[in-house]
Amino acid sequence: MKKLISVIFLSAILPGCQQVSTTESGINQINRKQNMSMLLSEQQVNNMASQSYQETLDKAKSKGVLNSNKQMTARVRNIANRIIPQTSTFRPDASKWQWEVNVENSPELNAYCMAGGKIMFYSGIIEKLNLTDDEIAQIMGHEISHALREHSRERMSSAYNKQLAMQGLSLLTGGKYDGYMSMADELMQVGYFLPNSREHESESDTMGLELAARAGYKPQAAVSLWQKMAAASKGQPAEFLSTHPSNQTRIQDLQARIPAVQGLYDAAVRKYPSNLKG
Known part of the structure; x- marks a missing residue:
C-alpha cells in the first residue's frame, strides 16, 4: 500500500504544474504557493465561468427570478460597489x-x-x-476572495493531476492494481483534496475580512454571520471529512484576525464617513 500511495503522489506532481501565488499577501500574510497546471490558463477558466454564469442568468430570467426584488438587488450591488475597488490591494489586474x-x-x-x-x-x-449590510459584505468579501485567489483554477488543476496520476498508475502496473483504484481515490480525496478545500475556505475568510474592512464594513460582522450560519446548519458533518472548517473553528479564527484589520476599518470610516451609512 505504501508503494501504491507513493506512485500516486509522485504522479500527481509530474511536470506540467507551476507554483505561484495569485495574489499579494495582505495584512494577514496569505502567501501560500498554489499548484497551477500550465495547460489550464486563467483566461480559459474565466471564459468557462463567464459562459456558465450567462447560462445561469438566462435560466433565472426565463423563470422570472433574476433581480426580481429591486430593493435587494440595489442593496447587494451597493455593497459590491464599495468592496470591488478594494480588490486592487490583492490583485491590481482585478x-x-x-x-x-x-x-x-x-x-x-x-x-x-x-x-x-x-x-x-x-x-x-x-x-x-x-x-445586515455588514454581514452581506463579509459573505461578498469571502466569495470575491475565492475568485482573486483563483481557487477554482487550482481545484481544476488538482483534478487534472489526479486524473494523470490514476492513468499513470494503471500504465505503470499494467492494470495489476486496478482493483485498488477506488481505495486510492478515497486516499487522495481525504489526504489531499479535502485539506486544500479547507485551506481555500480559510484563505477566503481571511482575505474577505480585510476586503470588507477596507470598504468600511465592521469586522465583527464576520463573527455574527457565522453564528447565524451555525444556527441554520445544525447537523453538519464532522470537520475532518468536511470541505469547510467547522463553524466554531471558523468563528475562533476570525476573532483572532479581527484586531489586524480593525485599523483598516477605522481608517475607512474616517476617510469616507458620508459613504458608510446604512
Whole structure:
C-alpha cells in the first residue's frame, strides 16, 4: 500500500504544474504557493465561468427570478460597489475584470463569485438569516476572495493531476492494481483534496475580512454571520471529512484576525464617513 500511495503522489506532481501565488499577501500574510497546471490558463477558466454564469442568468430570467426584488438587488450591488475597488490591494489586474452582480430569488442559503468577478447572491441567505449590510459584505468579501485567489483554477488543476496520476498508475502496473483504484481515490480525496478545500475556505475568510474592512464594513460582522450560519446548519458533518472548517473553528479564527484589520476599518470610516451609512 505504501508503494501504491507513493506512485500516486509522485504522479500527481509530474511536470506540467507551476507554483505561484495569485495574489499579494495582505495584512494577514496569505502567501501560500498554489499548484497551477500550465495547460489550464486563467483566461480559459474565466471564459468557462463567464459562459456558465450567462447560462445561469438566462435560466433565472426565463423563470422570472433574476433581480426580481429591486430593493435587494440595489442593496447587494451597493455593497459590491464599495468592496470591488478594494480588490486592487490583492490583485491590481482585478480592476480590469468584467464584474457582474446579480440576485436570484431562491430559498438557498448560498452566494458565489465565479472566476473573473461573476457574483450571484440568493435571496434566501439574506432573508432567512436576516443579514445586515455588514454581514452581506463579509459573505461578498469571502466569495470575491475565492475568485482573486483563483481557487477554482487550482481545484481544476488538482483534478487534472489526479486524473494523470490514476492513468499513470494503471500504465505503470499494467492494470495489476486496478482493483485498488477506488481505495486510492478515497486516499487522495481525504489526504489531499479535502485539506486544500479547507485551506481555500480559510484563505477566503481571511482575505474577505480585510476586503470588507477596507470598504468600511465592521469586522465583527464576520463573527455574527457565522453564528447565524451555525444556527441554520445544525447537523453538519464532522470537520475532518468536511470541505469547510467547522463553524466554531471558523468563528475562533476570525476573532483572532479581527484586531489586524480593525485599523483598516477605522481608517475607512474616517476617510469616507458620508459613504458608510446604512
